[in-house]
Amino acid sequence: xxxxxxxxxxxxxxxxxxxxxVTSGPMNVALAAPxxxxxxxxxxxxAAMVVTDHEVTxxxxxxxxxxxxxxxxxxxxxxxxxxxxxxxxxxxxxxxxLGHTDVDPRHIHPLPPHFTGEERAWFKGFFLFRDTIAxxxxxxxxxxxxxxxxxxxxxxxxxxxxxxxxxxxxxALELEVVNAERTx
Amino acid sequence: xxxxxxxxTVERAVTxxxxxxxxxxxxxAARTEEVGGIRPWADAMPVPSRTPSVNALIRYxxxxxxxxxxxxxxxxxxxxxxxxxxxxxxxxxRIALRIDAEMPRLVTVEADALTQPAEPDSNVLGLFxxxxxxxxxxxxxxxxLPTIQTA
Numbered sequence: 001x002x003x004x005x006x007x008x009x010x011x012x013x014x015x016x017x018x019x020x021x022v023t024s025g026p027m028n029v030a031l032a033a034p035x036x037x038x039x040x041x042x043x044x045x046x047a048a049m050v051v052t053d054h055e056v057t058x059x060x061x062x063x064x065x066x067x068x069x070x071x072x073x074x075x076x077x078x079x080x081x082x083x084x085x086x087x088x089x090x091x092x093x094x095x096x097x098l099g100h101t102d103v104d105p106r107h108i109h110p111l112p113p114h115f116t117g118e119e120r121a122w123f124k125g126f127f128l129f130r131d132t133i134a135x136x137x138x139x140x141x142x143x144x145x146x147x148x149x150x151x152x153x154x155x156x157x158x159x160x161x162x163x164x165x166x167x168x169x170x171x172a173l174e175l176e177v178v179n180a181e182r183t184x
Numbered sequence: 185x186x187x188x189x190x191x192x193t194v195e196r197a198v199t200x201x202x203x204x205x206x207x208x209x210x211x212x213a214a215r216t217e218e219v220g221g222i223r224p225w226a227d228a229m230p231v232p233s234r235t236p237s238v239n240a241l242i243r244y245x246x247x248x249x250x251x252x253x254x255x256x257x258x259x260x261x262x263x264x265x266x267x268x269x270x271x272x273x274x275x276x277x278r279i280a281l282r283i284d285a286e287m288p289r290l291v292t293v294e295a296d297a298l299t300q301p302a303e304p305d306s307n308v309l310g311l312f313x314x315x316x317x318x319x320x321x322x323x324x325x326x327x328x329l330p331t332i333q334t335a
Contacts, residue, residue, distance in 0.1 A: 027229060
């Protein structure tokens with residue numbers, strides 16, 4: 001039995017949500033890891049508006065813009081995170097990758113009731129992250145964008161990403177566990 | 185005995201205990217029972233929001249509070265290098281207000297001395313005079329919330 005009174009089997013099957021935490025301006029924003037299809041290396045995370053990776057076209061925008069914030073000047077560690085779900089694909093430029101983290105869903109809290117506007121649909125909630133807070137973006141909202149319907153096929157000048165470079169998004173990043181019970 | 189008790193009750197009812205605090209150099213007040221505490225301001229994280237004046241979260245240990253931008257609401261700027269956090273007990277829960285670094289003070293005001301603002305403001309319970317200036321007493325319970333209509 002674990003110190004919490006759970007058997008090893010029970011503890012081992014406990015669900016955690018794996019998230020990638022990034023910064024966008026002054027915000028820490030978490031993206032669900034299953035949503036992430038690739039992360040472009042710094043040298044490919046420049047000003048491209050459209051990239052093609054494995055025959056999939058991603059329209060790229062600043063995550064800050066998607067969140068209705070003024071885009072900040074390009075950060076030196078800026079990266080493009082390629083996200084997808086079903087047939088919806090988009091790329092988001094973020095200021096910095098903070099790393100992957102496993103969060104117990106019980107520690108993801110909805111926004112306080114004082115927030116009564118559209119933001120309730122933008123975020124699934126927040127959680128304590130390091131000595132601060134991270135906002136968990138609602139993936140359905142993130143990938144739903146009015147311009148998606150108009151997104152054409154890859155334009156001739158779309159940046160093409162070499163398939164050989166594709167790595168698991170978590171491979172190069174340190175994993176940390178937030179408020180989740182782990183067993184050996 | 186009964187007469188004495190009644191007199192005490194009446195006396196309590198005619199004075200208000202308020203906390204006077206400052207935002208953008210302006211003195212404001214709130215009833216003490218609507219204030220949940222005063223702390224040093226911690227770094228707040230902006231939250232993209234369409235809710236008027238509610239646009240950040242602030243963390244104190246394990247507690248996370250929403251932030252009401254009182255300075256923006258009043259169209260002033262918080263003053264002082266080390267601003268304070270006043271926790272308001274709004275009817276939908278505790279909410280943090282960033283206030284000036286100047287230390288708030290506890291004041292007792294006579295209810296009879298309260299006046300109403302020239303322009304009605306649903307956020308203001310009344311005004312009192314302190315050092316020759318009118319100080320508005322804000323209703324923190326309803327701060328920034330739509331007025332509840334009663335039938």
